[in-house]
Amino acid sequence: MTDLVxxxxxxxxxxxxxxxxxxxxxxxxxxxxxxxVDGPVHAFLALDTDRALATARSxxxxxxxxxxxxxxxxxxxxxxxxxxxxxxxxxxxxxMLEGWVPPYTSTVVRRCLDAGLVVxxxxxxxxxxxxxxxxxSAFGPTHNPWDLDRIPGGSGGGSAAALAAFEAPLAxxxxxxxxxxQPAAVTGTVGVKPTxxxxxxxxxxxxxxxxxxxxxxxxxxxxxxxxxxVIGGHDPMDQTSIDQPVPDVVAAARSGDVTGMRIGVVKExxxxxxQPGVEARFHExxxxxxxxxxxxxxxxxxxxxxxxxxxxxxxxxxxxSNLARYDAMRYGLRIGDDGTHSAExxxxxxxxxxxxxxxKRRIILGTYALSAGYYDAYYGSAQKVRTLIARDFENAWxxxxxLVAPSTPTVAFRLGERTADPMAMYRADLxxxxxxxxxxxxxxxxxxxxxxxPVGFQVMAPVMADDRVYRVGAALERILEDRWGGPLLxxxxxxxxxxxxxxxx
Numbered sequence: 238m239t240d241l242v243x244x245x246x247x248x249x250x251x252x253x254x255x256x257x258x259x260x261x262x263x264x265x266x267x268x269x270x271x272x273x274v275d276g277p278v279h280a281f282l283a284l285d286t287d288r289a290l291a292t293a294r295s296x297x298x299x300x301x302x303x304x305x306x307x308x309x310x311x312x313x314x315x316x317x318x319x320x321x322x323x324x325x326x327x328x329x330x331x332x333m334l335e336g337w338v339p340p341y342t343s344t345v346v347r348r349c350l351d352a353g354l355v356v357x358x359x360x361x362x363x364x365x366x367x368x369x370x371x372x373x374s375a376f377g378p379t380h381n382p383w384d385l386d387r388i389p390g391g392s393g394g395g396s397a398a399a400l401a402a403f404e405a406p407l408a409x410x411x412x413x414x415x416x417x418x419q420p421a422a423v424t425g426t427v428g429v430k431p432t433x434x435x436x437x438x439x440x441x442x443x444x445x446x447x448x449x450x451x452x453x454x455x456x457x458x459x460x461x462x463x464x465x466x467v468i469g470g471h472d473p474m475d476q477t478s479i480d481q482p483v484p485d486v487v488a489a490a491r492s493g494d495v496t497g498m499r500i501g502v503v504k505e506x507x508x509x510x511x512q513p514g515v516e517a518r519f520h521e522x523x524x525x526x527x528x529x530x531x532x533x534x535x536x537x538x539x540x541x542x543x544x545x546x547x548x549x550x551x552x553x554x555x556x557x558s559n560l561a562r563y564d565a566m567r568y569g570l571r572i573g574d575d576g577t578h579s580a581e582x583x584x585x586x587x588x589x590x591x592x593x594x595x596x597k598r599r600i601i602l603g604t605y606a607l608s609a610g611y612y613d614a615y616y617g618s619a620q621k622v623r624t625l626i627a628r629d630f631e632n633a634w635x636x637x638x639x640l641v642a643p644s645t646p647t648v649a650f651r652l653g654e655r656t657a658d659p660m661a662m663y664r665a666d667l668x669x670x671x672x673x674x675x676x677x678x679x680x681x682x683x684x685x686x687x688x689x690x691p692v693g694f695q696v697m698a699p700v701m702a703d704d705r706v707y708r709v710g711a712a713l714e715r716i717l718e719d720r721w722g723g724p725l726l727x728x729x730x731x732x733x734x735x736x737x738x739x740x741x742x
Contacts, residue, residue: 241266246312246406246460253311256300260293260311264355267313271357271404279379280389280399282318284358285325289313292355299353309463310353315405317396318359319366320346320451321440325356329442330374331364333563333570333591343440344475345409345451345468352467357405360395364593365560366416366444368392369665372656373595380652381424383690383729387649390420390665396454397424401726407464408454413445414548415644415669417452418681422644422693425683425725427461427710428454430669432700433676434479436465437472445555446477448548448673456726458682458710462490465703481701489704493711496530500709501637505541506668512647514687519643522684522694525716526709534637538629543622544671549663550606550619551674556596557603563591598659627675630699639705642668644681644693668695678703682710683717683725691725 241249241263252258268286275281296311321327321339328334346356363373371379371394381389382402389398396408397420410417412430421428429452436451443449453464469483502523507516527533565571565587566580573586592600606615633640646667655661672679677697684694694713698705718724 242270242403244406245457246309246455247457247463249312249406250308250310253296254300254306260296260355261290263311264289264293264313264357267357267405274402275404277380277385278382278398278402278404279377280360280395280402280404281315282328282330282359282361282376282395283326285356289355289357292350296353296355307352307467309407309467312354312407313357313405314349314354315357315360315396315399315408316346317362317393317408317410319362319411319442320409321442322346322356322359325359327359327442328376329365330362330376331591331593331596332375335375335570337569339440341440344437344472346440348468349409354407354467360393360399360408362395363392364596365442365556366392366411366413366449367556367595367599369415369419369662370652370655371395372652373593375593378652381649383424383649387651387690388423390423390649392416393420393454397421397426397428400424400426400454400456401729406456407460409451409468410454411441411449411451412673413448413450414552414673415666417454418644418669418679418693418695419665421454421681423649423691425691425729426454426456427458427680427682428452429461429465429680429703429706430672430678431465431469431703432479432678433673434477435483435678435701435703436468437475437478439472439474443559445552446559447555448552450673456724458707458714459487459490461680462486462707479701484701484704486704486707489707490711492708493715494530495526495709495712498531498639498705498709499637500526500531500533501536501633501640502533503538503541503640503642504535505538506642510646510664510667511643512687515643515645515647515692518685518687518692519694522713523641526712529712529716536633536637536640538626538633538640538671540622540625540629541671544626544674545663545667547619547622547626548666548670548674549602550615551623553599553603554606554616555603556599557607560592560596560600563588623674626671630671630675630677634699638698639709640697641709642695642697644668644695648687648690648692672697676700678706680706680710682713684713685717685725686728
């Protein structure tokens with residue numbers, strides 16, 4: 238493994254800008270790394286090699302002429318395969334969109350390109366972002382680089398695994414119920430869900446529109462903040478976009494000063510169902526923040542315990558609506574169009590063949606929850622619970638600046654361990670869902686190991702107070718690195734050698 242693939246994005250940007258190394262060299266190093274190790278990891282679904290190298294060459298030429306570019310210019314990035322990128326297949330990991338090539342580029346990807354970032358390719362995910370393990374992908378699961386027999390989280394396991402395997406220094410993800418934070422937690426990386434409306438959803442394949450939010454994935458807090466600064470901000474193409482400046486997340490990430498910050502520990506997140514090692518690392522991290530000058534208070538958010546069931550009514554209802562567009566009539570897969578079947582039969586056959594089991598489960602559940610006789614009892618009641626969760630957050634902000642909790646109740650579980658039990662799978666998002674329901678900013682940061690696997694520390698902040706998330710994350714990162722003499726990923730077993738291509742077979 239070359240030093241270039243282990244170097245963080247901020248340093249790569251500096252090296253490229255000073256012409257100590259070229260963007261082409263950096264891009265080629267990462268493409269070579271993908272070729273060497275991605276067989277068993279399966280983080281990527283598609284690479285964009287020629288365009289990536291052409292973009293890198295253009296960045297080098299612009300720098301050579303003396304043009305001053307942004308701090309991430311020339312740095313490679315991986316993109317979750319929900320973001321439209323013109324001329325590169327976008328599948329949402331579903332047979333329904335296999336081979337579909339979008340004619341336009343999403344706002345978030347466009348902003349990355351405008352900032353000089355080099356798109357390497359598209360990463361794997363649970364089908365239409367429905368899952369917590371990246372096992373529902375129609376193109377096969379992604380494996381956790383820490384242990385190839387374990388899940389990398391979901392739905393954005395591909396992006397997180399690409400970071401942990403040093404296949405990319407940055408990645409884009411989306412977070413609907415924890416799909417950035419949960420993969421970050423179980424792979425020892427950093428993932429942040431911005432305030433809802435803080436990043437544009439234009440050009441991102443929709444799953445649950447009132448919950449989906451694009452966000453940055455990285456190996457360091459500063460790298461995540463630099464990417465957040467690039468992709469954040471108002472977009473007139475997205476009606477849910479907030480017309481306010483992006484909080485100064487980069488300054489917060491550089492500072493890491495938590496002196497006097499009031500940190501609220503959510504007492505509802507712990508106890509039965511939480512792995513002892515996860516709770517131990519979490520409480521050690523809280524104590525470390527106290528040593529760094531923070532104040533800790535216990536906070537009760539009584540309605541958080543209802544977030545999971547409420548989410549799994551609201552989210553499937555929106556899935557039912559959003560996935561209705563895949564009807565075999567306009568684009569995507571089409572089955573049975575041989576002149577012997579009616580349009581309704583073609584539609585039924587296509588949806589039956591194109592959607593996987595989890596997508597079908599959620600479509601059916603959501604359609605039922607929205608039906609005339611059950612709307613008030615299910616969907617309407619879930620929306621009332623959502624309001625109560627938002628009120629819990631508002632009450633908490635009166636006594637604290639941020640809330641903290643474990644990112645996940647357990648470390649990464651084994652592939653196949655929960656596929657037969659959807660409820661066990663859904664509980665992986667137990668701690669992350671409340672922030673999506675209320676639209677708050679939240680992030681997951683490494684806080685140590687349990688049974689040799691990464692543990693995530695979740696920080697939640699008020700709407701448009703994303704900088705607080707980074708401030709606490711940076712403090713924790715500094716404490717952990719001082720304690721261990723390096724980042725958490727230096728503890729990853731795969732760093733002692735390359736992956737065996739047969740390990741995951």
